[in-house]
Amino acid sequence: MTEEVARADADWLALREPADAAARSVQLVNALRPHLPTDGLVIHDFGCGTGSMSRWLAPQLSGPQHWVGYERDEDLLTRATAAPPPLSRDGQAITTEWRLREITRLPPSDLTGASLVTASALLDMMTREEIERMVASIAGAGCPALITLSVVGQVKLAPAHPLDGRITAAFNDHQMRETGHGQLLGPGAVDVAAAEFLHAGYTVQLAPSPWQVDSRDTVLLESWLTGWVGAACEQDSTLQSEGSDYLGLRKEQVEGGQLAATVHHRDLFFLPRRASEIYISGTVPWLVSPRAIAPVREG
Numbered sequence: 001m002t003e004e005v006a007r008a009d010a011d012w013l014a015l016r017e018p019a020d021a022a023a024r025s026v027q028l029v030n031a032l033r034p035h036l037p038t039d040g041l042v043i044h045d046f047g048c049g050t051g052s053m054s055r056w057l058a059p060q061l062s063g064p065q066h067w068v069g070y071e072r073d074e075d076l077l078t079r080a081t082a083a084p085p086p087l088s089r090d091g092q093a094i095t096t097e098w099r100l101r102e103i104t105r106l107p108p109s110d111l112t113g114a115s116l117v118t119a120s121a122l123l124d125m126m127t128r129e130e131i132e133r134m135v136a137s138i139a140g141a142g143c144p145a146l147i148t149l150s151v152v153g154q155v156k157l158a159p160a161h162p163l164d165g166r167i168t169a170a171f172n173d174h175q176m177r178e179t180g181h182g183q184l185l186g187p188g189a190v191d192v193a194a195a196e197f198l199h200a201g202y203t204v205q206l207a208p209s210p211w212q213v214d215s216r217d218t219v220l221l222e223s224w225l226t227g228w229v230g231a232a233c234e235q236d237s238t239l240q241s242e243g244s245d246y247l248g249l250r251k252e253q254v255e256g257g258q259l260a261a262t263v264h265h266r267d268l269f270f271l272p273r274r275a276s277e278i279y280i281s282g283t284v285p286w287l288v289s290p291r292a293i294a295p296v297r298e299g
Contacts, residue, residue, distance in 0.1 A: 010050055010079045015220050017052045020120065024148045025207035025267040029060050032269055035144055037115055040064040044111060046103040046119040046134065047071060051080040051096070053120045053148070058086045058094050065094040070101045104130040104137075111141035123150040123189035124175060127182035131193050138270070139200035145270040149209055151175065153187030154264040155228070159253075163239075163246045170232035170239055177235070190266045197270045209267045214260035221254050221261060 040063060045053050048069030058065055065088055071077040077098050085094045101110075103119075104126070111117070117138050123131065138145050153172045157164055175186025185192055194204045213221045225247060233243040253259035 010076055012223065013049050013052065013076070015223060017055075019211055019213055019217075019220065020052060020149060021056045023209045023211045023265065024056060024120070025209050026060070028146060028205065028207050028267050028269040029057065031205060032116070032144060032146055033061070035271060036061065038063060040066070041115040042066050042068065042113050043116045043118060044114050045069045046117060047122040048080055048098070049073075049076050049120075051083050053118050054094070054096065055083075055086050057118060057146075058088055060089055062089040062092075064088070064092060067094060067096045069096065069098045070103045070106075071098070072100065072102050074100055104133040106137045108137070108140050111137060111143070114141045114143045116143055117141070117145040119145075119147045121149040123147060123193050124184070124186050126185060126189060127179075128185060128192055129182060131185070131189065132196055135193070135196040135200055139197075139202070139272075142272050144272065145197070145202075146267070147193065147270070148267040149211065149265045150190045150193075150268065151187055152190060152264050152266055156262045156264075157250075158260045159258070161246065161249070163242060166236070166239065167229060167232045167243065167246065170236040171228055174231045174235035190268065193268065201273055202270045203273045205269045205271075207267045207269075209265040211263040211265055212261070215254050215257040218254055221259065222251055224261065224263075225250050225254070 041061060043054075043057075043065060045051075045067055048054070048071050051067075051069060054067045054069070058067065067085070069077070069080055071080065077100055080096075081098050085096050088094055099110075126134070153168070153175075155164070155168050155171075172187055176184055176188070178184075190206070194206070197204055213224060215221060229243050229247045229250075233239045250259060
């Protein structure tokens with residue numbers, strides 16, 4: 001199963017966690033810090049899985065922290081509950097609680113007092129209506145949001161292969177398939193979320209967060225390849241025969257230390273905007289128009 005599939009199991013999440021941590025934008029965390037209270041944080045983690053976002057972000061934030069994780073998969077929530085919580089940046093123990101809940105239908109009271117809402121690898125698995133409801137909940141709380149690792153539909157493999165483009169296109173179509181909840185947004189989710197937050201009175205800052213893996217981590221790369229090609233072939237049945245040969249070749253390249261993959265993502269930081277102010281950080285503005293969403297370039 002790949003990281004872009006609508007539901008992920010705990011083993012896959014554990015396998016990909018180091019790659020996730022390496023990909024997320026530290027620059028957006030630096031931009032976030034000045035807008036957080038200094039007397040203690042209450043952080044709500046949407047689609048928390050096994051708690052990987054708290055393990056990555058809590059050590060970058062100082063002071064007392066209470067994390068509230070929301071997850072609709074009971075098995076993942078059980079894993080999150082069993083994991084020891086991390087320490088804050090200044091060495092303080094954080095507290096956690098876990099809620100089995102559908103994050104797009106939260107009552108306003110659930111986010112009362114929230115300092116921050118976070119999520120990771122979530123937006124592309126949502127429909128437009130689900131994102132609209134989620135944004136309304138966050139805007140109702142009036143807090144910032146940091147949402148990481150949203151796919152944008154671009155994958156690069158080295159060495160290249162003639163079938164790469166067709167596999168990528170079919171996988172993207174799979175990401176935008178119809179489900180019982182409606183049509184998933186897949187690579188279009190970043191634009192939809194940005195527009196919804198802007199409409200709700202937020203400013204938006206984007207940063208690239210490429211997810212990279214190579215043959216130094218054979219298990220992770222093979223697992224990702226299997227899911228990526230499998231989803232593409234499920235979406236486009238004409239790829240079945242060629243896709244099987246393609247996957248076999250790519251796995252040989254993995255075993256031979258000859259393959260690397262980059263899955264491109266965007267991280268997003270949303271900040272409530274007071275009616276009379278625009279906050280400028282360095283040379284990158286907090287944007288007030290959906291026509292002018294500027295990326296942050298790192299490295």
